Amino acid sequence: MSNIKTAIVGGGCFWCTEAVFQEVNGVLEVESGYSGGTVPGRPTYREICSGLTGHAEVVKLTFDQNIISYADILIxxxxxxxxxxxxxxxxxxxxxxxxxxxxQNQEEKKTAEAVLKELNPYYEGKIVTELSPLDTYFKAEEEHQNYYRQHTQQGYCSYVITPKLQKLRKLHADKLKIAATE
Known part of the structure; x- marks a missing residue:
């Protein structure tokens, strides 16, 4: 059995989620994409942004479960x-x-349910994260891959993504590829 696994999650803009997981130890690859849609064919970013396709902006994480568990990925x-x-x-x-x-399977579903239940008391509002079986996944266009690293000084990156990275470094310093610097 291979120790290399994949996970697909969406937490808003995929540029943010991609940047977060690029810093996590054990995550071998992060790819921005689309999943969960209801229209046939391969969606484009423009179609996704319309909100009419049903797809979510997601990231596909390839990780080594000997280094990081699926539960830790979800946390x-x-x-x-x-x-x-x-x-x-x-x-x-x-x-x-x-x-x-x-x-992608019942084991992942059970792990996700357990993580959501464990974390819910820490939030003021109720967690509304959707749990869905993976049906299809499409890689996003090349200009959306590695976005933050290529556009660090862009306004959205500075004001939205950088604070998420600071939060990651504060909360999960022990799970990062390199020691937290901020």
């Missing part, structure tokens, strides 16, 4: 975005920005 995910706001993260509003965990 980091849940604590670096707001899982209590329905179909929005900050100024990003629409079903494409929903908080969602796409599980």
């Amino acid at each position: 980091i995910f849940m604590t670096t975005h707001d899982p209590t706001t329905l179909n929005r993260q900050g100024a990003d509003v629409g079903t494409q920005y929903r908080s969602v965990i796409f599980y």
Whole structure:
């Protein structure tokens, strides 16, 4: 049995979630994409942004479970975005920005349910993160891959993504590839 696994989660804008997991030890690859839609064919970013396709902006994480567990992946995910706001993260509003965990088997579903139950008391509002079986996944266009690292000085990156990285470094310093610097 291989120790290399994948997880697909959506926590608002995929640029944010991608940047977070690029710093996590044991995460081998992070790819921005789309999942959970209802329209046929391969969606485009423009179609996703309309909110009419049913897809969520997600990241596909490839990780080594000998280094980081699926449960730890989900805990980091849940604590670096707001899982209590329905179909929005900050100024990003629409079903494409929903908080969602796409599980690939019953074991992942049970782990996700346990993590959500464990974390719910720590939030003022109720966690509204959707749990859905993974049906399809599409890799996003190339310009959306590695976005934060290529556009660090852009306004959205500075004001939205950088604070999420600071939160990650504070809450999960022991899970990072390199020691937290902020």
